Amino acid sequence: MSTSSYYVPEQSRWPIIASVSMGLLAYGAAMTFNAMSADRASFGPYILGAGFLVLFYVIFGWFRDVITESQSGLYSDQMDRSFRQGMLWFIFSEVMFFAAFFGALFYVRTFSVPWLGGEGEKGVTNMLWEGFQATWPLMVTPDPVQFEGPRELVDPWHLPLLNTVLLISSSVTITIAHHALKVGHRKKLEFWLAATIALAVAFLYFQVVEYIEAYTEPRIDVAVREFTVRPSTCSPDSTGFMSPSEPSFCL
Amino acid sequence: MTKAMMALGLSLASSSALADWQVNLNQGVTEISRDIFDLHMLIFWICVVIGVGVFGVMFYSIFMHRKSKGAQAAHFHENTTVEVVWTVIPFVILIGMAIPATGTLMDMYDTSEADVDIQITGYQWKWRYQYLDEEIDFFSNLSTPREEIYNEAGKNPNYLLEVDNPLVIPAGKKVRFLITANDVIHSWWVPHFAVKKDAIPGFINESWVRVDEPGVYRGQCTELCGKDHGFMPVVVEVKPQAEYDAWVAAQRAKKAALAEAASQSYSVDELIAMGEGVLSTGHAPPVMR
Amino acid sequence: MATVDIDLPHVKDHDHDPHHHGPAKGIGRWLFTTNHKDIGSMYLIFSLCMFLIGGLMALIIRAELFQPGLQLVEPEFFNQMTTMHGLIMVFGAVMPAFVGLANWMIPMMIGAPDMALPRMNNWSFWILPFAFLILLSSLFMEGGAPNFGWTFYAPLSTTYGPPSTTYFIFGVHIMGISSIMGAINIIATILNLRAPGMTLMKMPLFVWTWLITAFLLIAVMPVLAGVVTMMLMDIHFGTSFFNAAGGGDPVLFQHIFWFFGHPEVYIMILPAFGIISEIIPTFARKRLFGYPSMVYAVASIALLSFIVWAHHMFTVGMPLVGEVFFMFATMLIAVPTGVKVFNWVATMFRGSMTFETPMLFALAFVVLFTIGGFSGLMLAIAPVDFQYHDTYFVVAHFHYVLVPGAVFGIMAGVYYWLPKWTGHVLNESLGKFHFWMSFVGVNITFFPMHFVGLAGMPRRIPDYALQFADFNSIASVGAFIFGLSQLIFVYNIIHNARVGEKATAQVWDGAHGLEWTVPSPAPYHTFSTPPKVD
Ligand code: HEA
Ligand code: HEA
Numbered sequence A: 001m002s003t004s005s006y007y008v009p010e011q012s013r014w015p016i017i018a019s020v021s022m023g024l025l026a027y028g029a030a031m032t033f034n035a036m037s038a039d040r041a042s043f044g045p046y047i048l049g050a051g052f053l054v055l056f057y058v059i060f061g062w063f064r065d066v067i068t069e070s071q072s073g074l075y076s077d078q079m080d081r082s083f084r085q086g087m088l089w090f091i092f093s094e095v096m097f098f099a100a101f102f103g104a105l106f107y108v109r110t111f112s113v114p115w116l117g118g119e120g121e122k123g124v125t126n127m128l129w130e131g132f133q134a135t136w137p138l139m140v141t142p143d144p145v146q147f148e149g150p151r152e153l154v155d156p157w158h159l160p161l162l163n164t165v166l167l168i169s170s171s172v173t174i175t176i177a178h179h180a181l182k183v184g185h186r187k188k189l190e191f192w193l194a195a196t197i198a199l200a201v202a203f204l205y206f207q208v209v210e211y212i213e214a215y216t217e218p219r220i221d222v223a224v225r226e227f228t229v230r231p232s233t234c235s236p237d238s239t240g241f242m243s244p245s246e247p248s249f250c251l
Numbered sequence B: 001m002t003k004a005m006m007a008l009g010l011s012l013a014s015s016s017a018l019a020d021w022q023v024n025l026n027q028g029v030t031e032i033s034r035d036i037f038d039l040h041m042l043i044f045w046i047c048v049v050i051g052v053g054v055f056g057v058m059f060y061s062i063f064m065h066r067k068s069k070g071a072q073a074a075h076f077h078e079n080t081t082v083e084v085v086w087t088v089i090p091f092v093i094l095i096g097m098a099i100p101a102t103g104t105l106m107d108m109y110d111t112s113e114a115d116v117d118i119q120i121t122g123y124q125w126k127w128r129y130q131y132l133d134e135e136i137d138f139f140s141n142l143s144t145p146r147e148e149i150y151n152e153a154g155k156n157p158n159y160l161l162e163v164d165n166p167l168v169i170p171a172g173k174k175v176r177f178l179i180t181a182n183d184v185i186h187s188w189w190v191p192h193f194a195v196k197k198d199a200i201p202g203f204i205n206e207s208w209v210r211v212d213e214p215g216v217y218r219g220q221c222t223e224l225c226g227k228d229h230g231f232m233p234v235v236v237e238v239k240p241q242a243e244y245d246a247w248v249a250a251q252r253a254k255k256a257a258l259a260e261a262a263s264q265s266y267s268v269d270e271l272i273a274m275g276e277g278v279l280s281t282g283h284a285p286p287v288m289r
Numbered sequence C: 001m002a003t004v005d006i007d008l009p010h011v012k013d014h015d016h017d018p019h020h021h022g023p024a025k026g027i028g029r030w031l032f033t034t035n036h037k038d039i040g041s042m043y044l045i046f047s048l049c050m051f052l053i054g055g056l057m058a059l060i061i062r063a064e065l066f067q068p069g070l071q072l073v074e075p076e077f078f079n080q081m082t083t084m085h086g087l088i089m090v091f092g093a094v095m096p097a098f099v100g101l102a103n104w105m106i107p108m109m110i111g112a113p114d115m116a117l118p119r120m121n122n123w124s125f126w127i128l129p130f131a132f133l134i135l136l137s138s139l140f141m142e143g144g145a146p147n148f149g150w151t152f153y154a155p156l157s158t159t160y161g162p163p164s165t166t167y168f169i170f171g172v173h174i175m176g177i178s179s180i181m182g183a184i185n186i187i188a189t190i191l192n193l194r195a196p197g198m199t200l201m202k203m204p205l206f207v208w209t210w211l212i213t214a215f216l217l218i219a220v221m222p223v224l225a226g227v228v229t230m231m232l233m234d235i236h237f238g239t240s241f242f243n244a245a246g247g248g249d250p251v252l253f254q255h256i257f258w259f260f261g262h263p264e265v266y267i268m269i270l271p272a273f274g275i276i277s278e279i280i281p282t283f284a285r286k287r288l289f290g291y292p293s294m295v296y297a298v299a300s301i302a303l304l305s306f307i308v309w310a311h312h313m314f315t316v317g318m319p320l321v322g323e324v325f326f327m328f329a330t331m332l333i334a335v336p337t338g339v340k341v342f343n344w345v346a347t348m349f350r351g352s353m354t355f356e357t358p359m360l361f362a363l364a365f366v367v368l369f370t371i372g373g374f375s376g377l378m379l380a381i382a383p384v385d386f387q388y389h390d391t392y393f394v395v396a397h398f399h400y401v402l403v404p405g406a407v408f409g410i411m412a413g414v415y416y417w418l419p420k421w422t423g424h425v426l427n428e429s430l431g432k433f434h435f436w437m438s439f440v441g442v443n444i445t446f447f448p449m450h451f452v453g454l455a456g457m458p459r460r461i462p463d464y465a466l467q468f469a470d471f472n473s474i475a476s477v478g479a480f481i482f483g484l485s486q487l488i489f490v491y492n493i494i495h496n497a498r499v500g501e502k503a504t505a506q507v508w509d510g511a512h513g514l515e516w517t518v519p520s521p522a523p524y525h526t527f528s529t530p531p532k533v534d
């Protein structure tokens, strides 16, 4: 099970700095959102920005240390397994995070919307929403004054398709890069890695464009939009929670 | 120290004049509530018996197999027969519990063929009752005075369990409740009916009751609904059919009078005159709620 | 850089020998540490502070409820106290305490040099103070702290929540990140760092229960993160996950919350099962009756915990099939839990028992947890839960499984392992005094809650009808007895841990396991060479 050498890192300042950054991020984000909804100015964005700066500093510093250690041969196979398993379980946690959203989609689609429209076991509910009919996608909400329904559906064959293609091709490029790494082709590795990053940046760009459009323009209810409109490719893509370096997780 | 103890004892003794030492569920006044009570007692006694068995063996070991008494530890461990037995027996007991429980549940869910339909709506922090066939519609608020709550006056026996307008239902009839809410989630509960249903804003939940014994039954909101969650009681008056009919008639008459007053059209001068009348006599003209 | 066992040529001279490598000096030791023992200690101390703060809030609640009428606090503040008490105890006291114990004990129990990812370990801990700083700071914000119960049901927490809700949401996010990283670390440690010969089925039960708990954590903490994210979107971005007017449903919130929430309660009990399974064999001087069945029982409890969530929602108006399914599934959990209880009793049977403080807490755990489990089973009977739901009967149930359950489990563990951590034997008389005061106090506090609950007293109310007065006064007196007794605990740890008699390596004469083969206090780096296990 265990080899005779296990590298236990010496004291490190990265974790505590990272914690400070998370504190700043959380506090700053909350402040920003509250101020945004109340339409007033606040320090929030500055705190949030500071949190991101510190976070980037940590990411660079911490990764640099790890790479240095790795290159100086401190790591064993056992360490390697620990890192890989850590990553694996982290991905599992992401899957569960998105499972919550897909569960919500399932519930809304199979239970709450039909009930509101007078179908199924809690159909009496329709008494409260006279005239509302359950349809999917939900173009007219039970209370169109409070929640204006989407004016149009996002066409899955445009931006979403493009993003899906970007995402899938990034998995291909990163795989090629990985192979190159294994056989020691530095040039090839660099090229395909750069390609992957470029794809990730493009993906993120279009994701942002799409969100801004959806949020500002046809006033599509995000909950519904999220669920109806996109053929989902690999689960985590659809909300942009993944960071640029992560498309390869989808493999 | 002794003084403090005595003060404590006194305060306990004095408050027990008001309180009953009820330690168990109410049997209630409906068939369902009695079924539930029986289920409750059944599972309770099952737990007691299992508890006595398990703790019995445990305390036997604690007293007999202690080192200070010179007990030597045995070496046995793992015994498939024992392990199968203590897995299967609880399983069987549970099945025995689940079957009658499912039956009761099905009865509770059977809201068909009701005689009276009442829509109950939870508001922060009051209940609204609408009789769907009678066009009766009113709110029901806590009527305990502030002074009693803030300990500036003695508390009456129905402290916090009293309202201005109780819900009135006929005895012996199946009454269906359509429960919903206007703002946050509330929950409408009358222990003696064993009816507890969450009032979910935007959705309707159904429940029903048939009470044979006329009387006044009290309950409370049981879902945290904000600041005054503790102050939105439920009071239900169950009246014999004749009295219930009389009550309905009276409500109708009141409503008609109101409607008439509201439908009159007054000139501005007349209204001013009425307003002065209010000021001078101290009687408000009827207002719509 | 400390490496274990092998000297690497490029490692600087002065620190290549781990055997003489002690902790750093000053505050830096705690801020930058990668040592599982230091991090374990920080977790435990943090948890103790949170326990005192959360307990103080409980005492405010109990003081207000001592008598009918509003005397000490206003209802708004009362609701904040209930909410913060629940949140702090669950996420601030019990969970970090178990992680602290895991940090201290798991590497020692499986013969590992440290945790698998030591820097991440430090990070997991240090996020927590920030998360709770944010949470506690909400008490001083305009509109007050969260006041919607620890279950924060929508729409009370969304449309009707105070502004601090947004802070609460982000606090929960980073706290969740901390738990997930802690859990990943524990799994990686257990799966990768076991000493040669330490097969899975030879691992101590505490390690097993934590392996399964860590899995539960990774599976459900993200779901909690998901549900608070949906709240955030409903509050600030105009979505309608939990609003019927836009096609959503407030009950959807509850389904997602409890999909997290029910496994969460087992997260708070499984490691305690592990601790008790270590302690009872030690003081009964007899091998655990059925090791494999204990392992399978824990695994079954964990798996079942994913399909029972809606037993918290019997009154929300679920369709009948749902009620029946969740009732059956919930009742099933009594079977594997029973297997555990029977195993503990069978281990004591014909043993040679002594009753040191850890054993007393363990015995009280078995009895009082089982009582809490029984009331849980009663709650599981759906039609009857219509009468119990949201009354003090539920409050009684969960305090029986949480206080003399989880918390006694933690205390038993601390009394059991503290000599190993500090090298000093604890004062037995003080320990026993603490135990008996706690045992009596806890029952005076929580037993009468069954009665008022059955008699019809709803939970989360600042004031109540007169017929509930007596039992409430008794419960309040009990709460102060129990609460103040914890000061004995604090004194006992701080004082005796430093001046007590020197402890031997084995500490307890019936103890088995790798942790008892190293000296007390355990050296800063325990297993520089992996021990051989056969
Ligand atoms: C450590 C925490 C913990 C644990 C271990 C449990 C264990 C159990 N809980 Fe509990 N529960 C909570 C914490 C916990 N609970 C909390 C915090 C709440 C409230 C949340 C809130 O609303 O705020 C709650 C609420 C709660 C409810 C909802 C009540 C309501 O709101 O209406 C229900 C309903 O089914 C329930 C059931 C159970 C069951 C069946 C078990 C079982 O696991 C118990 C199994 C154990 C035994 C049964 C005893 C030993 C067994 C034997 C000796 C074998 C033989 C026995 C028989 C066959 C009878 N719990
Ligand atoms: C592990 C979890 C845990 C623990 C340990 C406790 C411990 C206690 N709990 Fe709590 N409780 C919950 C979890 C827990 N609780 C949850 C989840 C809820 C539901 C919340 C909700 O409804 O949303 C709840 C709700 C709850 C209520 C219901 C509130 C309501 O419905 O309005 C009550 C009422 O009596 C209560 C009481 C107590 C008491 C008296 C203790 C005692 O055990 C506490 C012991 C006291 C101390 C430990 C104090 C020690 C401190 C000092 C002596 C002072 C020194 C102070 C400093 C130095 C700062 N709890």
Ligand code: CUA
Pocket: B122, B123, B125, B185, B186, B187, B221, B222, B223, B224, B225, B226, B228, B229, B230, B232
């Ligand atoms: Cu309405 Cu609680």
Ligand SMILES: [Cu+2]
Pocket: C261, C262, C265, C309, C311, C312
């Ligand atoms: Cu549960």
